[in-house]
Each structure stands twice: as structure tokens, then as C-alpha cells.
Amino acid sequence: MRIDCPLCGPRDRREFTYQGDALALDRPDPEAGFGVWNDYLHNRDNPAGPTRELWYHDSGCTAWLVVTRDTVTHEVHRVELARDVKEAGK
Amino acid sequence: MIELLAKTPCDGLLPRTIGTVTLTEISFEAITSVAPLTGQEDAVSGTLKAQMGAAFPKPGRTTGKAHARAVWSGLGQALVLGPALQPIPGAAMTDQTDAWACVALEGDGARDVLARLTPLDLRPSVFRQGHAARTELAHMSAVLMRTGESRYGIMAFRSMAKTLVHDVTEAMTSVAARTRL
The missing domain is CATH 3.30.1360.120 (Probable tRNA modification gtpase trme; domain 1)
Structure with missing residues (x-):
């Protein structure tokens, strides 16, 4: 598996560390309530198909990335800097 | 002593x-990490060029020549190999010689x-x-x-x-x- 880092170009999977669902970027309001926070902290979907994940390019540029990939075909559809994703969501 | x-x-x-x-x-005489603060990239690159003759490198590139080289070393950071640098306004710098x-x-x-x-x-x-x-x-x-x-x-x-x-x-x-x- 290769991940096409927006800064470094296509790199081997061993340079990256997997963190979890990119949902972690959407931190709820501190007062959002128990149900919302419970979802944010503990509940994740387990899709057979496209999924958005956070990966860390620890042996490369040390950037956090949002990787959109397919858990069925292992195809990597899109790789963005988490910083850019966060900026775009503002 | x-x-x-x-x-x-x-x-x-x-x-x-x-x-x-x-x-x-x-x-090298010195190795210095240079990380421009947000929005200061162009100014830092200009000061760096004036000091040691090489601009701040783009991702995956080096600038300058042997013994006065700037090497991209990660997100928003370069390592300057060669002469010791004076403090650059708008950049976080550490001595890593x-x-x-x-x-x-x-x-x-x-x-x-x-x-x-x-x-x-x-x-x-x-x-x-x-x-x-x-x-x-x-x-x-x-x-x-x-x-x-x-x-x-x-x-x-x-x-x-x-x-x-x-x-x-x-x-x-x-x-x-x-x-x-």
C-alpha cells in the first residue's frame, strides 16, 4: 500500500502511522452534551467501502493527513493535509 | 579546568x-533548523537568502551549494547546513549543530x-x-x-x-x- 503524501509524493506504507477515523477532527462544543461526546469519543462506523482516516507521516514530513480510502478494494482515493481540511471547514 | x-x-x-x-x-560549521511562523514564509526566505545565499527550500528540495545549503526537512521546516545564522525575524530557530x-x-x-x-x-x-x-x-x-x-x-x-x-x-x-x- 502506498499513500500519496501531498508534500512528499507517493511513499511506502511503513513511513506512516494510522490514528483512526477523521471524525476526530470535528471536535464537538464543550457543552454539546453527553450523547454527542459519547459518540465523538467512542462510537465509530466500520464501513465496507470508502472511509476517511487520519494518518501521520512520521518517517516523512511529520504532517497529519486525511486519507480517503476504500476498505474493500484497498484503493486510496484522496490524500489531504489535515491542516487544509481543518481550514476548509472553518 | x-x-x-x-x-x-x-x-x-x-x-x-x-x-x-x-x-x-x-x-558543518553549524546546523540550524528554521521554521517560518504562519504568514512569514516569504520574509524569512528573503532574510535567509541575504544571510547565506539560499532561499527557503520548497518541499522535497534543497537550495544553495555545498557548505551553504538549506534542506527541506519536514512540514514548514528546513535545516540550514553551513554558516551559523543570525536570528531571523518571523522564524523559530534551533541550533542543531x-x-x-x-x-x-x-x-x-x-x-x-x-x-x-x-x-x-x-x-x-x-x-x-x-x-x-x-x-x-x-x-x-x-x-x-x-x-x-x-x-x-x-x-x-x-x-x-x-x-x-x-x-x-x-x-x-x-x-x-x-x-x-
Whole structure:
């Protein structure tokens, strides 16, 4: 598996560390309530198909990335800097 | 007062020539990390150029020349190899002179040696002269740069100097052995 880092170009999977669902970027309001926070902290979907994940390019540029990939075909559809994703969501 | 002797990271280990490839240590007067603050990238690049003659490098590139080189080393950060820098307004800087072991790998087959150690795509058309990469080398975090047709600069953490020399010379020995077959 290769991940096409927006800064470094296509790199081997061993340079990256997997963190979890990119949902972690959407931190709820501190007062959002128990149900919302419970979802944010503990509940994740387990899709057979496209999924958005956070990966860390620890042996490369040390950037956090949002990787959109397919858990069925292992195809990597899109790789963005988490910083850019966060900026775009503002 | 105790008299301390300065030792380079690869003191007593290099140079080594095996087959057609030579590994030598490179020493710099200073190694400084430069990280421009948000929005200060252009100003910092200009000041850097005025100070040591090389602009702030783009991702995966080096600027300048031997002994006055700026190497991209990660998101928003470059390592300046060569002269000691004056503080640059708008940039976070740290002195890393004693933190890195720097070596040069040169000669026919240098690329074959590196290919045994790193997952990086080293084909000449992809990793060109003036390119740099932060990657792993024998499971160590390293900065690689291509500084000539068959010449590569390698930087690894100083604490790993002996491991670096061991792993690279092992690969040099293997490549030389294959060439003899």
C-alpha cells in the first residue's frame, strides 16, 4: 500500500502511522452534551467501502493527513493535509 | 579546568571505501533548523537568502551549494547546513549543530546501496539532483539529498551514528559482492 503524501509524493506504507477515523477532527462544543461526546469519543462506523482516516507521516514530513480510502478494494482515493481540511471547514 | 576534545559523530569510523562506493563524513560549521511562523514564509526566505545565499527550500528540495545549503526537512521546516545564522525575524530557530551525523555516499553504485536501506523511489528521473527527502533508512529517521549524479547526502540523528555507518557499510559490502559475481 502506498499513500500519496501531498508534500512528499507517493511513499511506502511503513513511513506512516494510522490514528483512526477523521471524525476526530470535528471536535464537538464543550457543552454539546453527553450523547454527542459519547459518540465523538467512542462510537465509530466500520464501513465496507470508502472511509476517511487520519494518518501521520512520521518517517516523512511529520504532517497529519486525511486519507480517503476504500476498505474493500484497498484503493486510496484522496490524500489531504489535515491542516487544509481543518481550514476548509472553518 | 578539564580540557575537552571535540569529536565528530563518525570519529574513528569513516572514511570507508568498499568496491566503487565511498562513505565520508561531512562537518558543518553549524546546523540550524528554521521554521517560518504562519504568514512569514516569504520574509524569512528573503532574510535567509541575504544571510547565506539560499532561499527557503520548497518541499522535497534543497537550495544553495555545498557548505551553504538549506534542506527541506519536514512540514514548514528546513535545516540550514553551513554558516551559523543570525536570528531571523518571523522564524523559530534551533541550533542543531551537534545533533546530526552527516555523511556523503558517492560513487558508481551509490544508488544501489541506498536502495537496500530505504523505501524511497531513488530512480534518477524521480529523485533528481537538488531533491531532498525525509524518509527512513534502515529503520532510522533520516534526511536524504541528492547532491550530484552519483552523490548523496545522508543525515541521521547523532546518537545513531555508529548504526548508520554499520548499516550503510553493510549495504556497500553487499553491493560490492554482487558486482564481483
